[in-house]
Amino acid sequence: MGFSRISILGVGLLGGSIGLALHQRAKGARIIGYGHRRETLDRAMQLGAIDEAHDDPAGAVREADLVILCTPVGTFPELLRRMSPALARGAIVTDVGSTKRSVVELAEALLPPTVHFVGSHPMAGSEKRGVEVARADLFDNALCITSPTGQTDPDGLERVEQFWKQLGMRITRLSPMNHDRLLAQVSHLPHALAAALVAMQPSEALALAGKGFMDATRIAAGDAGLWRDIFLDNRDQLEQAVNQLRHQLDEFAALLDPARADDLTTWLAAAARKREQLAP
């Protein structure tokens, strides 16, 4: 694979799963973990996700040839500032953040010119969090979006994509802007909607919730701090996605008229067909 010392900054669900997967698939590599809570680091060591634990980002990245930011995106500015002086010349830095414009801009501004940054978004996760739910197969067959810019080193990009492939992922390249626009539509808005759908229910309605409601709102149980960071970071695109949905709802509400029954059927059938064409 070409990386021998890999630093994982943040050993929660994603960071922990990367460590577990590497121990299975990249036996030579040494995995270094950083976390700000001692218990999390201890647990990550016990579970075999990391080989070495640091509670200081600079110590964790020293001599690493690959550094992966796995903390919530809101913590990236401080993390990048603290680790930068300790980065080895030629090190490659990537991340697992759910937004890409601000992350890439920040990393390109704060990291020294002697290292290469490649933005990544491995689309794997769960509404659960923490190293306890980490799994070596979390990334199998999931999609990883890489977001190169004009400044991205082509060789670094290639190596980062190889890294995710080794963990079982498929790769799609998107500019940071396209990433954030499309993810606002297909990921951030659905999360906000699920939360709104739960928030509006009185308890007498929740008592009647069936499988459909459970499926539709499962993501609403996600970590509030993590999603706050994503939403605020991508708020311009998310606002646009919310407006697109408002237009769809207006269109739908206009179809709630017996005189337009055929149009309502057409609208519902088109959505059903579109959904059926995706995986279950």
Added chain:
Amino acid sequence: MGFSRISILGVGLLGGSIGLALHQRAKGARIIGYGHRRETLDRAMQLGAIDEAHDDPAGAVREADLVILCTPVGTFPELLRRMSPALARGAIVTDVGSTKRSVVELAEALLPPTVHFVGSHPMAGSEKRGVEVARADLFDNALCITSPTGQTDPDGLERVEQFWKQLGMRITRLSPMNHDRLLAQVSHLPHALAAALVAMQPSEALALAGKGFMDATRIAAGDAGLWRDIFLDNRDQLEQAVNQLRHQLDEFAALLDPARADDLTTWLAAAARKREQLAP
């Protein structure tokens, strides 16, 4: 159980599953199926969901002591008219419709005074349809709402509730109005939202859809004709639920402001906690 000849009008997923469950749990009873397509009836016979097949509702209900309407609610008026003359004195009629005000009103108006109608809504189903996906355990541990009115015969209500319990269901009683109001919020709106969420996505966004999007939109693949009937029948309550969601979205959009980060966290955390308290 007390019913010896049970007519199932409409042998799709729900009707077929009732037949399969009865064959397991009410061995003495004879199960009569009505459908307007010969192939469906043949398939229901082959799968062991029914003992006898009719393509005429009157023939199917003759001498039955329990009749269950399992076709889409939009077909109920015609079905009730056609079967009414053939109903035995003292027969109990119930249904599996997803709306209750119009169904109960219609049944109480159209059925002869010699039979008892009890509105039911067994909350089991799937985005798939047809007798092919019917299962004897479809109702296990799911909720069935019965919707008695001032005209409902107490003994008939009791017997219908016992019937659903025998199929493994839990029972909740709600007035037709409360049923329709709460179901608009917790079932009909989520379905409309899932369809809107799918409808607004460009294909480049759908290509990035992950597990969260799949879960959130699974119900959008439901049958268009079935949901059109439900939506039009319950449109006043659904419009109110859409408006409640619009208010939630406005509230959410107002929180997309770094100055209100704490309020956004509070809003998300409240929704996450509320969702976590439900089953997974």
